Amino acid sequence: MTKILFFGRLRDAAGLAELSCCLPQSLRTVAEVRQWLGARDPNLGQALAAPGVRVAVDQTFCASEQACAAGAQEIAFMSPLSGG
Amino acid sequence: MTVLLCPAPFSPEREMALLAQGKTGDCGALASFVGYCRATSASGAVEALVLDHYPGFTEKEIERIAAHVIERHQLIDLHVLHRVGAVAAGEAIVLVAALSAHRAPSFAAVAEMMDYLKTDAPFWKRELGPSGARWIEPTADDYARRQEHAR
Numbered sequence: 001m002t003k004i005l006f007f008g009r010l011r012d013a014a015g016l017a018e019l020s021c022c023l024p025q026s027l028r029t030v031a032e033v034r035q036w037l038g039a040r041d042p043n044l045g046q047a048l049a050a051p052g053v054r055v056a057v058d059q060t061f062c063a064s065e066q067a068c069a070a071g072a073q074e075i076a077f078m079s080p081l082s083g084g
Numbered sequence: 085m086t087v088l089l090c091p092a093p094f095s096p097e098r099e100m101a102l103l104a105q106g107k108t109g110d111c112g113a114l115a116s117f118v119g120y121c122r123a124t125s126a127s128g129a130v131e132a133l134v135l136d137h138y139p140g141f142t143e144k145e146i147e148r149i150a151a152h153v154i155e156r157h158q159l160i161d162l163h164v165l166h167r168v169g170a171v172a173a174g175e176a177i178v179l180v181a182a183l184s185a186h187r188a189p190s191f192a193a194v195a196e197m198m199d200y201l202k203t204d205a206p207f208w209k210r211e212l213g214p215s216g217a218r219w220i221e222p223t224a225d226d227y228a229r230r231q232e233h234a235r
Contacts, residue, residue, distance in 0.1 A: 007138060008208035009219050052221075056206075059141045076138060080221040083135070083166060083207030084119050084178050084198055 002072050004037070008079030013047035028067040030055045033075060052080040085154060086163045087146045089137060094165055096176045103163060103181050111160050115190035116181035117198055123173040129213050133171045133220075136208040142168075149200050157182070157189040157196075164197065166207070196233045203230040 002023050006014040027033050034055075038045015047053075054061060056076045057068040069075065096118040103114060121133050146164055154162050160183040167177050178201060182193040201207075202222055209220040222230075 005138070007136060007206070011136075056138075056141060059138075059144065076141070078138070078206065079208065079219070081204055081206055082202065082209045082220055082222050082226075083205040084201040 003074045004033075005074065005076040007076060008081075010044075010047055010053065010077050010079045013044050014041070023069065023072075025070070028070050029065055030057065030062055030069055030075070031064040033069045034064070034077075047079075048077055050079075054078045054081065085147065085150050085161065086165075087143055087150060088165045089143060089168045090165055091167075091169045093171075093175050094167070094179070096179045099163075099165060099179055100181065103183070107183055108160065110185060111183045112185045113187040113190040114181060114183050115187070115194045116179065117194050118176050119178040119198070121171045121173050121175050121177055125211060125213075127211070127213065127218060128215065130173055130211050131214075132173065132212045133177065134210045134212060134217070135166075135168050135171060135177070136210075137168045138206045142206040145204075145206055146201075149204070150197065153182075153193050153197055153200075157184065157193040159184045159189060159193055162193060162197065164201075166201070166205075168207075170212075199226070199229045199233060202226045 001020050003020050005018045011017050027036055034048045057072045058074055062068045123130055150162050163181045165179040171177050180194050180197045182190040184190040203226050210217045211220050
């Protein structure tokens with residue numbers, strides 16, 4: 001099972017903060033996971049593809065094309081970060 | 085190095101007094117910055133800010149950058165306190181304090197750490213006002229300041 005987390009505006013777009021799912025084994029990159037989520041919910045897919053969205057896999061930042069999704073425990077999609 | 089996320093209000097004055105008390109003999113400079121939640125913004129009155137974070141990851145990322153800032157500016161120490169959850173207007177959101185032998189590194193380190201927190205630390209900020217909630221994201225100016233440190 002993989003836990004998928006949504007932060008910031010993306011939580012609003014997803015309508016939830018987290019979900020647990022069995023990702024198809026064919027999904028290897030973050031971009032593929034994003035497309036898979038987008039196929040289920042096109043609005044969410046669009047929000048995930050917006051500029052400034054960052055992704056962490058197992059609590060490490062990961063680029064879209066990186067093949068880090070396979071076997072991931074936790075994938076976090078984050079809208080632009082803003083503290084201070 | 086100290087990185088603390090605070091779910092309840094903290095006193096910047098008390099924290100600064102503790103840092104000053106604990107400083108070592110080789111410390112010649114202590115520079116600090118406190119950020120407060122303002123009661124107004126471009127969109128009107130602000131009742132509170134709500135800061136979401138990613139437990140575990142947020143602390144880890146701030147510590148990673150703080151270690152880099154300590155090394156880059158040859159600091160004696162660096163402290164970051166950051167609120168999470170609801171922050172009422174008037175309350176402190178963040179305290180960054182840097183200790184070094186001379187003044188220039190501590191000034192530079194505080195500015196760099198703040199510019200990092202504004203654009204690259206895993207926090208998400210909503211402003212609550214009379215017309216509801218509004219997400220606050222970094223401005224072009226915030227990103228430009230952050231870029232300056234990458235040079």
